[in-house]
Amino acid sequence: MADNLPYSTSVGVLEKVLEKIKTASVPERVTQNFLNTKLGLKGGSANASIPFMKKMGFVASDGSPTELYSEFRNPKKSRIAVGKAFKDLYARLYEMNEYVHDASDDEVLGLIVQCTGGEKDSRVTQQTLSTFNMLRKIADFDTEIAEVEEVEPENMGENNKFNQSLPLPHFNQGSSHGSQGKSINLAYTINLNLPATKDIEVFNAIFKSLKQHILDD
Structure with missing residues (x-):
C-alpha cells in the first residue's frame, strides 16, 4: 500500500520561514499574521509553511509553538531539532533504510517512488525530494547534547x-x-x-x- 510523504510546494519559502523564526520573538500562536507582520513573508506559499511545521512538530494543532520550536531557536540545538523532526517526518523511509539521511539523491528518489507509488518525474515526487534535501541540509543526525545543570553548593566556603x-x-x-x-x-x-x-x-x-x-x- 502506497504511503504519502510530507512535502512543501515552495521549498525556498519554507527554508526562509525556518531561518527567520530563529531570530523572531516567540508568538503565542504561529499564524498567517505572524508570518506576514513579524517575519515579513506574505502570500500563500508562506502561509502553507504553517501546516508543514505542524507535521514537523514545531507547531501544535492549536498553533502554539512547541518545545521543539524553542529548541530550534537555540543556536546550539537548532540542527539537532531539525534532525528530530526529520526522523519523524520520514519515519516510513527510515523503515526502508535506517541511514536514509546519508543516502544519495538517486537512492532517496527510488525510496520515495517505492513508498508513494508515484512516478519519479512527477511534480509531487520532485517536491518531496527537494523538501527532503533542504531539511537534511540544515539537520544534525549524530550529535547529542548532554545538558547538565550546574548547582553551586550553599555555604561551603x-x-x-x-x-x-x-x-x-x-x-x-x-x-x-x-x-x-x-x-x-x-x-x-x-x-x-x-x-x-x-x-x-x-x-x-x-x-x-x-x-x-x-x-x-
Missing part, C-alpha cells in the same frame, strides 16, 4: 573546599633503656574538594567515610 584541622592521637616514644616515654602532639589539615551538589546525603557519606577511616584510626 571559597573554592568549594572544606578545611579542618584535626588532632592526631597521642603516642609514646619509648627508649631502649626503659626511660619514660615522651608525649608528642601532632596535627594535620585535611583539604576536601567537595562536589557541586545540594544533596546532603552526599556530604553525609563523605564525612562518615572520613570518620571511619581517618578520625577513628
Whole structure:
C-alpha cells in the first residue's frame, strides 16, 4: 500500500520561514499574521509553511509553538531539532533504510517512488525530494547534547573546599633503656574538594567515610 510523504510546494519559502523564526520573538500562536507582520513573508506559499511545521512538530494543532520550536531557536540545538523532526517526518523511509539521511539523491528518489507509488518525474515526487534535501541540509543526525545543570553548593566556603584541622592521637616514644616515654602532639589539615551538589546525603557519606577511616584510626 502506497504511503504519502510530507512535502512543501515552495521549498525556498519554507527554508526562509525556518531561518527567520530563529531570530523572531516567540508568538503565542504561529499564524498567517505572524508570518506576514513579524517575519515579513506574505502570500500563500508562506502561509502553507504553517501546516508543514505542524507535521514537523514545531507547531501544535492549536498553533502554539512547541518545545521543539524553542529548541530550534537555540543556536546550539537548532540542527539537532531539525534532525528530530526529520526522523519523524520520514519515519516510513527510515523503515526502508535506517541511514536514509546519508543516502544519495538517486537512492532517496527510488525510496520515495517505492513508498508513494508515484512516478519519479512527477511534480509531487520532485517536491518531496527537494523538501527532503533542504531539511537534511540544515539537520544534525549524530550529535547529542548532554545538558547538565550546574548547582553551586550553599555555604561551603571559597573554592568549594572544606578545611579542618584535626588532632592526631597521642603516642609514646619509648627508649631502649626503659626511660619514660615522651608525649608528642601532632596535627594535620585535611583539604576536601567537595562536589557541586545540594544533596546532603552526599556530604553525609563523605564525612562518615572520613570518620571511619581517618578520625577513628
